[in-house]
Amino acid sequence: MRQEKRTPKAKDGKGTSVAERHTVLTGEELTALDAHWRAANYLAVGQIYLMDNALLTEPLRPEHIKPRLLGHWGTSPGLNLVHTHLNRLIRNRDQSMLCVWGPGHGGPAVLANSWLEGTYTETYPDVTRDAAGMNRLFRQFSFPGGVPSHVAPETPGSIHEGGELGYSLAHAYGAALDNPDLLVACVIGDGEAETGPLAGSWHANKFLDPVHDGAVLPILHLNGYKIANPTVLARIPDDELDALLRGYGHEPLYVAGSDPSEVHRALAAALDRAADRITAIQRNARDSRDGSARDGAAYERAAWPMIVLRTPKGWTGPADVDGLPVEGTWRSHQVPLPAVRENPAHLAQLEAWLRSYRPDELFDRDGRPSDQVLTCVPAGTRRLGGTPHANGGLLVRDLPVPPLDDFAVQVDKPGVALHEPTRVLGGLLARIMADTADRRDFRVVGPDETASNRLEALFEATGKAWQAGILPTDEHLARDGRVMEVLSEHLCQGWLEGYLLTGRHGLFSCYEAFVHIVDSMVNQHIKWLKTSRELAWRRPVASLNYLLTSHVWRQDHNGFSHQDPGFVDHVLNKSPDVVRVYLPPDANTLLSVADHVLRSRDYVNVVVAGKQPGFDWLTMDEARAHCARGAGLWKWAGTEDGTREPDAVLACAGDVPTLEIIAAAGLLRRHLPELAIRVVNVVDMTRLMPREEHPHGMTDAEYDDLFTTDKPVIFAYHGYPWLIHRLAYRRTGDANLHVRGYKEMGTTTTPFDMVVRNDLDRYRLVMDVIDRVPGLGVRAADVRQVMEDTRTRHHSWIREHGVDLPEVSDWSWEG
Template sequence: MPAQEIPVANPGALPSHLPDEVLQLAAKFEKKPLPQNVQTSLRSFQRAACYIAAAMIFLRDNVLLDRPLEPSHIKPRLLGHWGTCPGLVLIHSHLNLLLRNHSSSDLELLQVIGPGHGAPGALAALWLEGSLSRFYPDEYPVSANGLFNLVTRFSVPGGFPSHINAETPGAIHEGGELGYALAVAYGAVMDRPELVVACVVGDGEAETGPTATAWHANKYIDPRESGAVIPILHVNGFKISERTVFGCMDDKELLALFSGYGYQVAIVDHGDDWEAVNEELAATMEWALGEVREIQGRARRGEAVVKPRWPMVVLRTPKGWGGPKELDGKKIEGSFHSHQVPLPKAGGDETQLRVLGEWLGSYKIGELIQDGKPVQAILDNLPQDDGKKLGQLKATYDAHIPLKQVGWEEFAVEKGTEQSCMKVAGKLLDSMFQANPKTLRLFSPDELESNKLDAILDHTQRNFQWDEYSRNNGGRVIETLSEHDCQGFMQGYTLTGRTALFPSYESFLGIVHTMMVQYSKFIKIANEVPWRGELASINYIETSTWARQEHNGFSHQNPSFIGAVLNLKADMARVYLPPDANCFLSALHHCLLSKSHTNLLIGSKQPTPVYLSPADAGVHCAAGASIFPFASCSGEPDVVIVGLGVETTLETVHAAALLRRLCPSLHVRLVNVVDLMILPVESRHPHALSEERFEQLFTRDRPVLFNYHGYATELQGLLFGRGRMERFTVRGYKEEGSTTTPFDMMLVNGVSRFDVVRWAVEAFGGWGRGRRRDPDDIYEMPKFE
């Protein structure tokens, strides 16, 4: 079927009901009736997909209604969200039409779905277009058996879950991540000039803080170097049991709000008239794509583009459109009662079973699915190239571009000097950005200079398109005072094949705790899906730690993000605490090149001693932990002190020196741990040390003090299961602090060099009473004030 002519961006009629003062804010374009064959194809696709979505929620048999419904045909446990499905089906059908109409262009169209619990609608559409068959040829082919499996296995063990996840073709966003879809969409188009992302934002989701900040992400998109996002705010008026804020806003308010955000807004609202909505939405999507191409074309021709007004769509449809109108005197369609399962007792209530039969029967599925396959009318508006279909775009499942390597050793510093971990990291990253100008980005709150990573800016700049000094210059750094946006950008950028970093003050990474967990779960599932390719790791850098918050005080002291990462699955979690600048370089380089992990690096922005040469630092980091010979006795120690973190390691080094001077007969071993994940027993993490290697470092029976940067309970949990745990003492941050000196922070939290010395002497005294000692080995107890 040839592409249809739908005029774009021409002056025309505007909605007559809008107040005069906002007419100039509305999108202007001419709308013409859709050809009947296009309208028929759209409605056929929509009816079939809505039927399949509803059947997935309710049916375990009789999936094509070829006989009257009976209670035995209903699933015993009804799961799924119907309310958003009709709107998602509507949008999916129009995106495929857009792809079909532009099949000869280089358009790559990706859909990000914010209302993730609308999985039935998305999966139904993906089955109809053949994408499920592409990736699951045995389970979900385009056949009667494939449809039976899709419907009956939904939300049961072995089938698709009730929300979109990594098993869903075309998905780069976890359905449980409410509020993050828009930021993910914007991250995906960065450095992908051919990509357009249609991002569906539910009106409930739009109430969240992450979405509120993500509307401003349009200000970070350079139309010359990046693709574009077309936000589609899906307004159906209700959340689980309450109206939505956006559902209660009229057209004037929506136009004013989103125009103020910098968008050109088109509102599609024709109530429950499917044909009228199809006609206007088809024209609107053509208009939106035309506006995108116009903005990009000007920028790529070298014209100055200042504050482009990117298009967005507000789509109003009834909640649960096409479902039951009413039940037991309660309104269902167009109310919150349709949000999840509109007929929750269909398996045991005769009235609800009858209503379900009437509802499903209204779609006339027998006209649409014949011999287990969609009829030709459904297929007519689909792209003919499978790689263009929404579920099969390569950028969503196999797009990883490895970074060009830069050796970290050339940025290393001399052993015995002092240097900031962040200063040397900035120089390495500066070189990495030069080597990878289109596949590496840094997303950060307004902290780059404060965290002393400013060397990154030696050969690149910040990227902010609404500022005359930073627009259109290819900057690799995006700074925005929204941790949610930084996280969302990183997710979208990584999931479409690139590599990103997120440095932050230590105390504020907790803001994205749940986002990090949801993303890591998405990657866990992705790693188990055979058709998904590898991805770069996501990389966090914590600096401005509790130990060095000289001017910010107690409020800026919070190492809890470590625990959030530690709680991930073992094959995901990586936490590194390099003790000096050279070790930080080695660990950072490793993280940038690693795959599918959640990496957390913690370092100091202030100068600290450099203990190891570049060669020794590389060996130390590869091992994860080792003995510092310059601070340790030879042979078997009496006590073992362990540093984990820059400042806490510094305190153990000074403690070892004090003990040599005050108690020369006390044999001390100092161990430094870079990789926290070496500490659990072997069965709990792939990095864990063998019991033999663990005893080589920490001995079999000597007292051990872990002087730890984070909360003591985290480390105690990691060590659980190691032999003779009664000999382990763990000290760490214990919520004590103020605007004070760095060393006082060590004192008030009990991790200072003097605390370590006291522990060593007391531990040796208790242990040493049962030990046979050389009579000439004189032990002198130091005096403590």
């Protein structure tokens, strides 16, 4: 089945179609391009099917075929075509380029091209660029002990995990930010184009500064089908598609057809035209603006070029199998010939398919690619598989984090003065932003919440990136800004991932409840980092750092919809080698944690901190020591005298739980002074895990020394209580552990009522101690009743006055 060429009619002569405007390819160039494409196609098919006889030096036999046929053919010929022509563009223009391969399982194509250009052999010397290496390349694909069927960390030149769709364009734009000489090509499959994250990513061009940033060239590959259904953008009318893409701010160039020679000429023309247009946009912007202008209401944003490539799915593969059409249909999506070992007709058809590429013209007797195949392949780091931008650890520089004492708050006595922790952090981030003004390798992203999260000091150092219109009433918008706000958590995450993986630093600030929107994306990034750490050639990159604020205990005004602390649970399910979670209880500990995570490499760090005024507990020196321990005693808050073991342990993790535990300790000190109470604060949640399960985990001896083996532990935790039980379930004293936390009792109410509703309040915590210390219940029945009565009085008070009890709102530490 052959697909006819479809190109929209030109409306204004400005590039709707390039079908009649071909770059003039000589016959020799055309032959070389086609040879490279055929070689890549041959290698892609071989990876899916063959485990031996790679060069077809003898007729195919069943034992040459893999017992399990896995992989995706349908998208591979289109990706091979794009790779072939990007090679030509790079070589002709000496262009620094990175390509993000969006179609999910296009691994055969990208691996094939990496092997042809030599970067695969340089990375994996045992996969030589000859017949033996070709056999190894084929056998390892989707094979036990081998490599995945999609583009993955193991793939040279890749920064994009192809196993999940929707994120390619956001990654591409993230890679282009602050990379002024880099052109990032991004192949978008038409199945991927149906996802929400990809649809939102088209707006990224409104944030790309042509002065300081590189360029992104989207290549929308329309081959018509997903696994079993047609794709939307391949089936809507051409004029509708054209209007959509122009509405997104692009100048689309169309290439379509099924005749290889015609498509080669048209694609070469489209890429040349796109590259010329990109160069012109950048030159005009860089000649007319020094990059420091922050006004510019009359600024006219250019329409960046993009390419729409329409070719048959499974192009050059079997036209039909068992009487059913395959090429150009959904049947070519994965393995077009499914029963090659068992069906002699399929085996014969596979051999004919492979020989149709004329491998004897493409490889010499030893299996090495011919000179003609390699004519357009660039050299060295210009090769797509060899670009250092895809191995960002080669480029990353240490972030200049200034001395913390410059920003620390003074603490003369714990629990008296208050500060907004994230506002304090904002000063540190602003200094970093200023100190990286020339090198431009630090960005802060977030969904329209930088000022809301009290980080507005950043705007003293930079503006918010913005390339659309600017009105006199706008604040902090800047063409060259390095704070990026867009109301799409997906786009923020994708930008930052692309930025980090290409060698820069950043921070993602988000409301805690809504960071769940990127649950799936952080999964993929964690898996990427875990695999990358196992590859010696992948150099460590800056960590992905989340600052989660506007959190569950201070979303009392927004209500139940804004109250969800579960992202921590989600992250701690993942590889312990990669994930870290920190809950600093005050401003100085937040500074110390930020200093650590911003300097770290190859982690996903989640930091949960409040933006509302909170008590200062520790001096800067104390905060450094406490954060280095990750968990420790706050002796000043307890009543231990060192002569006996504590009667109970009050533990906490998180700013509001810390406040409630300290307040409970104060109540116990006043009402039950004979009790020996130990107070433990946990900053690093992974400290609760066994050392055998996490590198930050405590040994059993360390845990027992801190929490005891047989005393009741009342643990006030920021999130869902069962996480603490899960982290500590193997410990000796687990049966004595009683955890209070959020249990989905949320509403619009007062701040203290939130903790009361979830039984995390100081009065309930005192009651828990009385209930769990042996023999105390009878002796302290009157104290328990006072606590219960205070909770009852609280309910009546807030309904009458609309604010919390004076003894709560006016509380400070008196110890």
